Amino acid sequence: MKLLLLSGGSRGLGSELYKRYEQNSWLVYEFSRSAPHRNSVEVDFSDPLAAHAVFSRQFDQAAQQDWEEIQIVGNAATLHPMQPLAKMQAQELVANTHINIASALLFLSSALDTFQDHTCRKLLVNISSGAANKGYAGWSLYCGAKAALENVVRSVALEQQHLPHPFTAISINPGLIDTEMQAEIRATSVDNFPDVQKFYKRQADGLLRPPAQVAAAVANILSQPELTPGEVYKVDDVIG
C-alpha cells in the first residue's frame, strides 16, 4: 500500500488531493484544524510544538509498517494577516510565522527523520507559490515563508543525495486556484492589499483553476519517475 501524509487537506487544493489519492487506494492522513475527513488528524499549526507532538505521533505509528511508496506533502498555509508589515499585531505576525514556517518545517523534518530508513520511493513536497519569487505589498510574511521553504527544500535535496534511502525533495507552484484563499484575497481592502483589483480581474477572466484540476496536475507531476531534487515544478507547465 502507498502512504500520503498531507498538511492542510481539509479544503481547497489539499481536500482534492486527499480525495484523489484515497480514490486511488492510497492511505491518506491529512492534518488540519477542521479535520473533516475520515483520516483527518486535528491539529493547529499556530502552536508548532504542540502540532509537532500530534503529527510525529501519527508518523511514528505509520512508520511501523512497510510501504510501496511514501509522499509527504506540506500544503497548509495562510495569508492572514494581509496588511503592511508595519501595521501587524505582534500576535498575528507570530501566528503566521508559526503556521507558514515553524510548523511547516517541523512537518517536513519530522517526516524525514521518521521515514528516512524506509526503502521505498519517497517524495518530500512543498506546495509553494509564485509569491516565493515576487514581493506583494500586504503579503510580506506569506512571500517570505514561501521563499524560505523553497530554499529549505533545495538544501534538503542536497542533504538527501548521498543517503542510502533518500527522499526526493521538490517544490510545486500550483498556480491560481479557485479556493477560499482567493476569496480571502478579494475580501481584503485596497489599503491592506493594493493589488486586490488584479485578483478580481483574474477571477472575472476565468484564470482561477478548479482545485480538482490542480490536484490532478500535482498528482501527475508527483507520479513522474524522474523528478529532479530541489526543483520547483509548475502546474502551469503541466496544464498549459
Ligand SMILES: NC(=O)c1ccc[n+]([C@@H]2O[C@H](COP(=O)([O-])OP(=O)(O)OC[C@H]3O[C@@H](n4cnc5c(N)ncnc54)[C@H](OP(=O)(O)O)[C@@H]3O)[C@@H](O)[C@H]2O)c1
Ligand atoms: N489558491 C491559490 O490561488 C494558490 C496560489 C498559489 C499557491 N497556493 C498554495 O496552495 C496551498 C493550498 O492553498 P489553498 O488555496 O487550497 O488554501 P485554503 O483553501 O486556504 O486551505 C488552506 C489549508 O491550510 C490549512 N490551515 C490553515 N491554517 C492552519 C492552521 N493554523 N493549522 C492547520 N492547518 C491550517 C487549512 O485547514 P483548516 O482551516 O481546517 O485548519 C486548509 O486545509 C497553500 O500552500 C497555498 O499557499 C494557493
